[in-house]
Amino acid sequence: MSEKVGILTGGGDCPGLNAVIRSVVRKATEAYNYKIIGFIAGWRGIMDMQFEPLDRDRVQGIIHRGGTIIKTSRTNPLIEKGGIRKILENFGKLELAGLIAVGGEDTLGVAKALYDEGLPVVGVPKTIDNDLSGTDYTFGYDTAISIATDAIDRVHTTAESHNRVMVVEVMGRHTGWIAIGAGLAGAADLILIPEKPIDIEHICRIIKKRHDHGRDFSVVVVAEGAKFKPGPDGDERVIMLKKDVDEFGHVYLGGIGNVVADEIEKRTGFEARVVILGHVQRGGSPTAFDRVLATRFGVAAIDLVNKGEFGVMTALRGNRIVPIPLAEAVAGLKYVSEDIYEVAETFFG
Secondary structure, eight states, rough: OOOEEEEEEEESTTTTHHHHHHHHHHHHHEEEEEEEETTTHHHHHHHHHEEEOTTTTTTTTTTTOOTTTTTTOOOOOTTTTTTHHHHHHHHHHHEEEEEEESHHHHHHHHHHHHHHTTTTEEEEBBTTOOHHHHHOOOBBBBHHHHHHHHHHHHHHHHHHHHTOOOOOOOOOOOOHHHHHHHHHTTOOOOEEOOOBBOOHHHHHHHHHHHTTOOOEEEEEEEETTTTTTOOTTSOOBBBEEEEOOOSSEEEEEEOOHHHHHHHHHHHOOOOOOEEEEEGGGGGGGGOOOHHHHHHHHHHHHHHHHHTTTSSSEEEEETTTEEEEEEHHHHHHHHHOHHHHHHHHHHHHO
């Protein structure tokens, strides 16, 4: 009888998830004779014993599809009563040889906690934000910046036609990788990221200077998690859609673009408009780069399971896929470095 291996996808959906699933199934079934079961909706699936068998026919033709065929959720078993115990018990009932958890900092943080409790788990890094430590790139990022760059290209023409300031809000809760990548590629005139608190007076001076020199339009890219410089009370302004938090304690961000545009229009007198890309950045087909990277991660993950190497995450280091400890992967976020931001600043104004 073949051994069974589980796989789940957690957190926000991301282009390339299906490519990971496909590569795990193909390598597992054809090279190692494993049976793969996919847990439905992330950690919720293993807690509630909701799963489906995954074979070659099930993963046929999915490499180009966005989203995930086994669904996802932001379920956090660490805060659910008896959540860890349920997962360990159900894992034992299913007699699994290992589990592959595909996700970002939250999903892999849970994976690390479960590994510490004895669960044989391998992580695969997934986030469009590209902010996971230990890996040069996460799949989904290339697709997200490609979508955002295309939007910025389109915004340029309408900004120039109407002599407007166009503010494009992109994703990026804690880090500005999408804003920097798309802003540089799309020739944005200003890029605002969480790592650098916004000095609105400085921003407006740059925009006014552009107009003084005959460049009577501007494109500003802002990450959703960007904050304003602390006010007199010492607090940074964080713009939220609502005051609720998800199961991992994250607030629902969004709306910073509107605030920035309002401040620019009020302080400069120039007409400002906003484009909020939102979940468009997560959707649709992954780029070729993300399909290949996700495929390599999936193959490496099932290879690690077969070797019995658990408590690790697949990571891209240079051109190679290597295992790194989950503890290292979730130890801290990867922020936009000063040297990359300085490159972007070269083109401000």
